[in-house]
Amino acid sequence: MASKILVATFTQVDDMLRAVKQARREMLRVYDVFTPFPVHGLDEALGVRFTRLAKITLIAALTGLSFALCLQFYANVLDWPLNVGGKPDNTGLAFVPISFELTILFAGLITVGSFLLRAKLFPGKKVWLAHKSVTDDTFAVVIRRPPAEDVHQRALALLKECNAANVTEAEADL
């Protein structure tokens, strides 16, 4: 389901930000912006909803914590109580370090895993580049090509006014 798009490239961050803001004000559909580094202020300009990944971290951390506590309690108290220097089997304090480590391990790995899933990043993925140097020094704004010709012309004028280095039409799955 490829859609028709306009790819406008910029060499300056400020021009790109201005273009995104104006395009959205003109009710043009800005799909995404491709940049060599995370640009601050683009979240607001692009209207990106804040990611919910942090909630997953919390759930993962609690999972890790419960797993560690259950494992230690089961092993040391229920399954095979071992007398070490006459200390009680259920020594909560001694369980702290491992519970802590597993909390971190679960939280970290599951957060990164969810990020890769959500962003659809995996080895062997066929990469689609908006412009050949978006990972180097170019900022590419991807806008839906307006079906109406007059809107299209207005979009081109707007991008040009914002110092777009180049505007091309393309088709892509986004």
Added chain:
Amino acid sequence: MDKLPDGVADVVWIEGSPTLGKVTADIAAPMEGKPGKLWYFLFALALLGLLDLLAMATWLVANGIGVWGLNNSVGWAFDITNFVFWIGIGHAGTLISAILLLFRQKWRTSINRSAEGMTIFAVMCAGLFPLLHMGRPWDAFFIFPYVPNQHGPLWVNFRSPLVWDVFAISTYFTISLVFWFLGLVPDFATLRDRAIGKIKKVVFGILSLGWNGSHRTWHRYELVSLVLAGLATPLVLSVHSIVSMDFATSLLPGWHATIFPPYFVAGAIYSGFGMVLTLLILTRQSMNLQRYITIKHLDAMAKVLLLTGMIVSYAYATEFFSAWYGGDIYEKYHFINRATGPYAFGFYLMVLCNVLTPQLFWFKKLRQNVAVLFVASILVNIGMWFERFVIIVVSLHRAFLPASWGMFYPTPVDIGILVGSFGLFFTLFLLFIRYMPMIAIWEVKTVVADQQHTDAALAHAAHAGEGSSHGK
């Protein structure tokens, strides 16, 4: 202009305001050209060390750990000293990448990648020692709780600090590796898109996971980095605290001390920064990256050395004070023995390197002198190795009963494995700086873009305020 607007850099960390394209080209250059003679020389040296490690480890496994100088009095010596030493080295990497990220320290961007790499290689070196100390490394999995299980007691003893250590180090290694790899993904994409050779294109293509610079991905990516930094920060503090509990939970004079966890963490950061400094001075000279790893970066690291060095010195003093003030005769004897006994040279070397050396960094001239920094960074490493040696061997060799006192003398295998671990470390590090971006390209770009923004803002302000006086 009275104040710079928010989010505008006020210190220039990257010299000469390079363009974004120039940043990519400069950092990728060492990977695309042939390395200099210095690299080949160091790599040959490191490979020799690695061969030495392989030979010594084979000899050790074939003959048992009797080939080390261990005996009934001193059952832990070079092995555990090296283990704690290498784990400590690793801590600077996480500190730079995680804690300085949380504090939004811009200077970390030039050094974090190599420091994180150093962490991973150092933890690999560290992991080697408990493994070898087991004598039968193929049974190492006994230390993990697993089912089904037919070996003696069904579970590991979760109340033992040695088991805590296994969990701490494995978690530390895993999280550091993931953090490092995640940071590399955008840079792998950059390299993929400029690769000319087919093999490089394919390899970087796989490693970059299809990264295309989408802002929606960047947005999530930044949050995940922040979350990982937030998790790694308490993790790094916990790891060396748990390592110190291997000692502190025993009753041995010299080990049985409540200050061990913070003392070890400060020492770890101190030694780690020492190592980072050594490595960065070598790489910036050999890879032509002086513009990115500037004197200011070295200066900032020297300040961290001064701070952590003084925390360590304070801990040394506290140990002596509590031994005297506590009045326990064994403790008292231990500290007299530490300063006047047969291993006193180790103690004085440690004081010289860890208490006196960092005092040089009060002076800006010395903090910004590369030769002084290089020598000092090596001294720091020597000092921190001896600190662990003093804590471990001196405590063990004369504990409670004079009848069971003894001496430890390292054998050639002890020394060979210590030297060999440096071989492993440097082999990995040299391969890393040759084949991977040793400076985080995308992170440096954020700093460069900020600087350009500042320049523009200042120019604008100067233009607007012509005629009126305005200081910064």
